[in-house]
Amino acid sequence: MKFWDSSAVIPLLVPEATSGLMQKLFEGDPVIVAWWATEIECTSAIARRQRQGQLREELAADAFARLSALQVGWHEVEPSEGIRDSAKRLLRVHDLRTADALQLAAAFFVAEARPSTLEFISLDDRLLTAARREGFRTTKPGL
Numbered sequence: 001m002k003f004w005d006s007s008a009v010i011p012l013l014v015p016e017a018t019s020g021l022m023q024k025l026f027e028g029d030p031v032i033v034a035w036w037a038t039e040i041e042c043t044s045a046i047a048r049r050q051r052q053g054q055l056r057e058e059l060a061a062d063a064f065a066r067l068s069a070l071q072v073g074w075h076e077v078e079p080s081e082g083i084r085d086s087a088k089r090l091l092r093v094h095d096l097r098t099a100d101a102l103q104l105a106a107a108f109f110v111a112e113a114r115p116s117t118l119e120f121i122s123l124d125d126r127l128l129t130a131a132r133r134e135g136f137r138t139t140k141p142g143l
Contacts, residue, residue, distance in 0.1 A: 001031040001075075002139070003107040005122035006041035006099075009034065012070065013063040014046060014055060018123060021141040025121065032074035033118075035106040039071045041099060077106035094130035104131055111136070 009032070011022040026032070046063045049055040055063070077083070086105035090096055096104065104120075104127065111118040115135035122128050128138045 001033055002029055002119040002121050003033045003110060005103050005124060005127060006038045007123040008121040009038060009042055010045050013042060013066050014049060018141060025141050033077065033110050034074045035077050035103045036079050039067065042067050077110055083109050090130065095126055096130055100124065100127045107136065
């Protein structure tokens with residue numbers, strides 16, 4: 001079981017340079033734990049690529065279908081006061097955006113405040129740095 005940041009899920013949905021590596025990582029352990037807003041962030045990323053002409057309509061439709069299939073199978077961390085409080089603390093001590101602080105706070109919740117027990121998967125360097133500093137085992141495949 002690994003916590004997957006939205007940036008790590010996207011290559012499972014749309015063709016990217018890291019798609020093959022992320023697919024192998026997923027196949028090695030297909031149990032995804034994700035933050036409540038991950039589906040929304042992924043939807044935004046797919047739609048943005050389509051609007052910008054980087055993703056044809058049929059590929060976008062396939063990506064949305066893959067997202068739905070993945071989302072049904074993943075373990076989703078729901079919002080809570082504890083996660084909100086943790087995200088606020090993370091924003092004060094790390095160079096993070098709001099959504100990234102919420103992702104990291106959700107992972108901290110899943111790890112039951114023992115971050116070394118959970119692997120954190122992301123392609124975002126700033127988020128990975130914060131996760132490492134918080135004590136998570138981190139993975140940024142192939143880069």
